[in-house]
Amino acid sequence: MNIAILHYSVPPIVGGVESVVAHHAYLMSAGGHSVRLIAARGKALSEDIPLVVIPLADSRHARVTEVKDQLDRGEVTADFETLRDELGEQLQSALIGVDVLIVHNICSLNKNLALNCRASSIAYCGQTSAFDPLASRSGMDNAALSKGIARRLSLELAKNRMA
Template identity: 25%
Template sequence: MNNTDQPSQRPLRIGILHYSCPPVVGGVEEILSQHATILHRLGQHISVLVGMGEVFTESFPVRIEPVLGSQNKSITKAHERSNSGDYKPLKRLTNRIYDILTDWAQNLDVVLAHNVLHMPFNLPFTLALRRLTALSGGPVIVSWAHDSPYFEPAPPEYLKEHPWNVLHRTHPAIHYVTISESRKHRFQELYADVLWKVIPNGIDPAGFFYLDEKSRRLAEELDLFGRDLVVVQPSRITPRKNLELSIHIIRG
């Protein structure tokens, strides 16, 4: 991050990381898409980097690097070799991914990494991202944690051993976020040495309800998205529609 160009003076440059993006189907993939779209609409500069999927928008950069995927053959082979005591492929891929990350993140202020630092789907990706925290002038790293293999009653034994146990360690330079109070409680049991913040998964209501531009403007003028309850009665205002009964029920 360029210290002469403070984020308070301009839009934030936000990078978002995951193993995949739409049209790959998944909960985190949908959240990634929603986060990127909404932050872009709010005027921030967004860049997405994933291993699988497609360029799902022309509004901001979406970069696909297959080696970041959870099903990349070179990654799965490196995992197998490391479990046999051969760490050379793991180190080689970690260096390769680190080069990709440093190239992508050189002008970013913050990186939101969905699950990469907690799930065992691409260990070189995890290791390279942790290394990125040492980059001088680099972005702030936020680990956006949805899940953990250590939540299982009996996690696989290999996850307790080197190098996989890095998934069970926090990093002092990384900020940790999870999606609910219940998840926060579980993550704090695993990682008690950091402060966990809760930011619930959100949706883009305008997109979710397929609102056209006129409806979107009306919703913003009435602050509908900021209200606890919105009741819609699609009818004309005439005596026979008995709107009074609807109002009476809502007040009750």
């Protein structure tokens, strides 16, 4: 299965979510899945886990902070719409060939509302880290959820090999 993981940043940027992203990526890659990361900052985890860099996904990008200032003043301008649409095009390009998108915090941490809007229109975004509506409602903690996702993806891969 081709899996993409989306977050604002990935390792070597230090953070709790960045650590979870790395664990998810390694676990799923070890399970035989093709995994790619999508973020504004960070590096590929390995040759097998590449990074697609989308600079506009960074909450600190000058254009993003300018739009945030406008939104904070209650102004939804053409700048927002342009940024949202550019992010949409970049995300669509990064997601070519992807079967499953896992979205980490983009939809629950409003650091980049243009990205939030685009990610929300592409994927189900729950408060958990998974693009899996059934798992996200299960009440599992992130460690159990990660193992559950990997198990489900591995079972799906096994079924596909047998078909």
